[in-house]
Amino acid sequence: MAIWSLACTVSPMIVIGTRQATRERSTLARPSKIPLGIVTVMAVWFISSYAYRYLTFDSEQFGIFRPRAGWLVLHVAGGTAALLIGPIQFWFGSQRSKVVLHRILGIGYLMCVAISSAAAFYMAAHTDFGWVFGMGLTSLAIAWVATTGLAVLAISRCLIEQHREWMVRSYVVTFGFVIFRAVVEVFEIAGTGTTVERLTAASWMCWAVPLLITEMMLQGRKIFMYGVQVPERLAARESGLLELMKSTEKTVVSRPQAPSKVRLEQPQSVVESNM
Numbered sequence: 001m002a003i004w005s006l007a008c009t010v011s012p013m014i015v016i017g018t019r020q021a022t023r024e025r026s027t028l029a030r031p032s033k034i035p036l037g038i039v040t041v042m043a044v045w046f047i048s049s050y051a052y053r054y055l056t057f058d059s060e061q062f063g064i065f066r067p068r069a070g071w072l073v074l075h076v077a078g079g080t081a082a083l084l085i086g087p088i089q090f091w092f093g094s095q096r097s098k099v100v101l102h103r104i105l106g107i108g109y110l111m112c113v114a115i116s117s118a119a120a121f122y123m124a125a126h127t128d129f130g131w132v133f134g135m136g137l138t139s140l141a142i143a144w145v146a147t148t149g150l151a152v153l154a155i156s157r158c159l160i161e162q163h164r165e166w167m168v169r170s171y172v173v174t175f176g177f178v179i180f181r182a183v184v185e186v187f188e189i190a191g192t193g194t195t196v197e198r199l200t201a202a203s204w205m206c207w208a209v210p211l212l213i214t215e216m217m218l219q220g221r222k223i224f225m226y227g228v229q230v231p232e233r234l235a236a237r238e239s240g241l242l243e244l245m246k247s248t249e250k251t252v253v254s255r256p257q258a259p260s261k262v263r264l265e266q267p268q269s270v271v272e273s274n275m
C-alpha cells in the first residue's frame, strides 16, 4: 500500500508528468459549491422519498418487489451509500491532507457499486415493466460497472487525470437513478403516455443524456483550454524546439536591418537575450 502510494505520487511526475502535468492544466478543478450542493440536495430528496422505505425492513413497504426483497435491500443499501460518498469525494478529493479519507471512501464506493450493480442486473432481468425497460436499466448497470472499473484501472496505473474523469462519469451514472425518478415525476405531472411508457423512456434518458452532457463538458473544456495549435508548432514544442524556432525567427527577421559588423559588436547580454 505504502509502495503503491509512493509510486502513484512520484511516477506520474516521471511517466506522464513531462507529457501531461507540465503541459496541460487539469481539466477538472474542485467543483464549485452550487452544483455540488444541488446534486447533494437531489440525492437526499431521492433517498428520503424513494429509497429509505426499503431500508426499514418493513415488509409492507416492498409492494411489487416482495419476491425479490433481498436483492432490493442490497441494491438500495449500496446505491444509497454510493450516492452519498460521491459528493464527499469530489469535495475533498483534490486535497492532499485528505488522501487517506479519499482512499477509504474510494474503496467503500467501489464495493457499494459492485454490490448494488450485481443486484441491479438481477432486478432488471426480473422486472414487471417489460424488456425495453429492463434493457434500459441493464445498460445503466453496464455503464455503472464500466465507468467505475475504468476509474479504478486508471488510478491503478497512476493516471490521475483519467481517474478523475472516469470518476465523474461513474458518479453521473450513479446519479442516473435519481434523474430516472425526477424524469418519471415530470412525465406524470405533464400527463405524458402510460406508466410503462414513462418508465421505459426514463430508463434510457436518465443516463444516456447526462453522460452525453458530461462528455461535452469534459472534452469541450479541453478544446477551449488548449486553443489552436499549428501542427508544426505542436511537434516543435514536443521536441523542445519551439524556443529555438522563436530565436531563429528573430535572427532571420533582424538580419537585413542590421549590418553584420554591428551585430558582431553587440554586447554579450543582447546576444543572449536573442537566444
Ligand code: HEM
Pocket (backbone or CB within 6 Å): 047, 050, 051, 054, 075, 076, 077, 078, 079, 080, 082, 083, 120, 121, 123, 124, 125, 126, 127, 128, 129, 137, 138, 140, 141, 142, 144, 173, 174, 175, 176, 177, 181
Ligand atoms: C446506477 C445504476 C442503477 C441501476 C442499473 C439500477 C437498477 C434498478 C432496477 C432494475 C430496479 C428495479 C426496477 C423495477 O423493476 O421496477 C431498481 C429499483 C430501485 N433502485 Fe436502482 N439502479 C441503479 C442505481 C440506484 C441507486 C444509486 C439507488 C440509490 C438508492 C437506487 C435505488 C433504487 C430504488 C429505491 C429502487 C426501487 C424503487 C424505485 O423504483 O424507485 N438505484 N433499480
